[in-house]
Amino acid sequence: MHRRVTLIACGAVLAAAGALRAEPPAAAPPASTSAAAPPASPTAAAPTEDPGKRLYARHCLSCHQADGGGVPNMQPAIAGGIWVKGDPGALASFVLTGGFDSAQRKDSAVDNVMPPFAQLSDEDLAAILTYIRQKFGGGASAVDVAQVAAARAKIPR
Amino acid sequence: MRSTSMLQVVSLTIAGLVAAAAVHADDGLVLPDGFTATVVQEGLGAGRHLAIAANGDIYLAGRDGLVAMRDKDHDGKVDETQKFGDVQGTEVRIYKNWLYVSDNVGVYRYPLKKGELAPKGARQTVVAGFPLERQHADKTFALDPKGTLYVNVGAPSNSCQEKDRQEGSMGQNPCPILEKYGGVWVFDGNKLDQTPANGRHFATGMRNAVAIEWNTAQKALFAVIHGRDSIDTLFPKLYNAEDNATRQGEEFHQIVDGGNYGWPYTFWDTKLGKRVVAPEYGGDASKEPEAGKYPTPLVAYPAHWAPNDLLFYSGKNFPEQYQGGAFIAFHGSWNRAPEPQAGYKVVFQPMKDGKPSGEYQVFADGFAGEMADNNPRNARYRPVGLALGPDGALYVADSQKGRVWRISYTRK
Numbered sequence: 001m002h003r004r005v006t007l008i009a010c011g012a013v014l015a016a017a018g019a020l021r022a023e024p025p026a027a028a029p030p031a032s033t034s035a036a037a038p039p040a041s042p043t044a045a046a047p048t049e050d051p052g053k054r055l056y057a058r059h060c061l062s063c064h065q066a067d068g069g070g071v072p073n074m075q076p077a078i079a080g081g082i083w084v085k086g087d088p089g090a091l092a093s094f095v096l097t098g099g100f101d102s103a104q105r106k107d108s109a110v111d112n113v114m115p116p117f118a119q120l121s122d123e124d125l126a127a128i129l130t131y132i133r134q135k136f137g138g139g140a141s142a143v144d145v146a147q148v149a150a151a152r153a154k155i156p157r
Numbered sequence: 158m159r160s161t162s163m164l165q166v167v168s169l170t171i172a173g174l175v176a177a178a179a180v181h182a183d184d185g186l187v188l189p190d191g192f193t194a195t196v197v198q199e200g201l202g203a204g205r206h207l208a209i210a211a212n213g214d215i216y217l218a219g220r221d222g223l224v225a226m227r228d229k230d231h232d233g234k235v236d237e238t239q240k241f242g243d244v245q246g247t248e249v250r251i252y253k254n255w256l257y258v259s260d261n262v263g264v265y266r267y268p269l270k271k272g273e274l275a276p277k278g279a280r281q282t283v284v285a286g287f288p289l290e291r292q293h294a295d296k297t298f299a300l301d302p303k304g305t306l307y308v309n310v311g312a313p314s315n316s317c318q319e320k321d322r323q324e325g326s327m328g329q330n331p332c333p334i335l336e337k338y339g340g341v342w343v344f345d346g347n348k349l350d351q352t353p354a355n356g357r358h359f360a361t362g363m364r365n366a367v368a369i370e371w372n373t374a375q376k377a378l379f380a381v382i383h384g385r386d387s388i389d390t391l392f393p394k395l396y397n398a399e400d401n402a403t404r405q406g407e408e409f410h411q412i413v414d415g416g417n418y419g420w421p422y423t424f425w426d427t428k429l430g431k432r433v434v435a436p437e438y439g440g441d442a443s444k445e446p447e448a449g450k451y452p453t454p455l456v457a458y459p460a461h462w463a464p465n466d467l468l469f470y471s472g473k474n475f476p477e478q479y480q481g482g483a484f485i486a487f488h489g490s491w492n493r494a495p496e497p498q499a500g501y502k503v504v505f506q507p508m509k510d511g512k513p514s515g516e517y518q519v520f521a522d523g524f525a526g527e528m529a530d531n532n533p534r535n536a537r538y539r540p541v542g543l544a545l546g547p548d549g550a551l552y553v554a555d556s557q558k559g560r561v562w563r564i565s566y567t568r569k
Contacts, residue, residue: 065534
């Protein structure tokens with residue numbers, strides 16, 4: 001497993017999320033895995049890893065998979081899709097509130113609904129959304145903390 | 158028949174644990190010594206379960222609809238294919254002169270008449286009106302010799318949380334989903350136009366028993382149940398990703414009248430070898446439920462392997478050791494990620510008098526191939542359905558391409 005060894009201080013998630021914009025996407029995950037070299041579990045991931053990648057592994061990967069390809073009939077692919085290439089605020093709003101994946105958010109060909117991720121901080125969400133836009137959205141723009149905060153403020157309570 | 162190829166050599170290396178593997182198997186499938194697999198049908202779309210008539214005709218259910226297939230010149234390959242009907246779903250079984258099928262909301266039947274490959278008669282409704290759900294919606298079923306119809310009504314939920322699949326959300330207690338889902342309902346399969354209200358609630362506490370089968374010799378119902386997902390992402394203080402990938406057993410049970418198999422309140426923890434209270438219901442990763450409240454599984458298979466079909470072998474082709482034992486088609490995991498996916502295989506469970514009589518054995522492997530990016534989407538094939546041919550061969554259906562294999566014992 002490739003692991004970036006760049007030092008990013010634990011508390012500086014906010015700064016890291018911003019810094020990511022200037023960096024190329026993280027190294028691609030291994031193309032395939034084998035019993036000889038199982039990937040580390042997200043909880044065991046080094047704190048020095050790209051926080052967006054680490055948080056994606058922790059909250060998103062088991063459904064959307066490491067390659068963002070989803071699981072046929074179960075969870076949709078996000079790689080190359082409208083959410084990761086489109087408006088950052090719309091993406092933040094979707095992930096905060098959950099729901100199905102179609103543009104209308106009414107229906108879907110897949111079984112499982114995405115739960116809301118409002119329990120995550122603006123900083124963590126910004127890191128995740130930046131990671132998926134850069135890795136799966138063809139290098140789409142980063143999402144900053146203010147955009148997540150603005151999306152959160154619009155959610156009816 | 159293909160000769161040994163590089164692909165097969167690779168498969169053999171990967172399989173590792175399969176000590177004696179067949180040299181001759183189409184698609185590089187790895188089988189026990191003496192068995193042969195041949196491709197009967199290259200693939201017609203996404204397959205689910207299948208059934209074989211006494212004359213050898215093959216009926217395959219799928220999300221794209223029903224397909225009837227015949228090998229007219231008896232060369233081991235299907236050479237006549239007819240799509241028919243308007244039912245898109247999983248189950249297909251033959252009972253007397255009827256082909257019983259299901260979709261997500263009902264069970265139906267078509268008349269099987271001599272000379273007809275695809276049934277020409279009108280579809281009849283046996284039961285209809287199950288609520289349309291997304292999750293675990295396939296209404297798989299079993300039929301006993303009297304025509305009693307046992308319908309698996311899967312729970313449209315992972316673990317009956319107040320908010321499905323949401324981190325930290327606690328379980329509803331009692332779980333209201335169990336009133337209409339998460340169990341087996343019994344109908345008279347000979348009667349038409351029934352509704353779910355006509356069904357008798359036979360068993361409960363079953364998240365989704367896709368693999369459900371009547372054992373004629375034992376006169377009993379059996380099922381292998383899909384265990385729950387995501388203990389790590391939902392309760393990260395109790396479980397990590399490795400726990401989630403390995404601990405929630407896929408439980409094999411005899412399903413008895415009035416039985417309660419523990420979902421969503423508990424699951425069988427294969428690491429601890431005991432039933433534990435689910436984290437949604439106050440579990441602490443080791444707390445046990447009240448003693449004796451829920452049965453111990455006959456066998457608990459590895460987490461997330463996705464048991465999608467069950468068949469008790471009663472054919473004349475396979476050696477004596479297979480008689481009365483169970484074949485289970487495991488569709489393979491998705492929720493093991495980021496750990497390597499696993500379980501894309503057909504397993505044999507030795508059984509005697511309806512009880513396991515030995516460790517399970519991997520019977521057919523090599524379906525998934527390299528599976529790039531550890532993503533189930535990239536599996537070459539995924540075994541999903543099993544059927545017994547009139548000559549005792551085991552047929553296996555695949556969900557990726559709708560491929561069908563025939564596995565027979567060919568050692569003389």
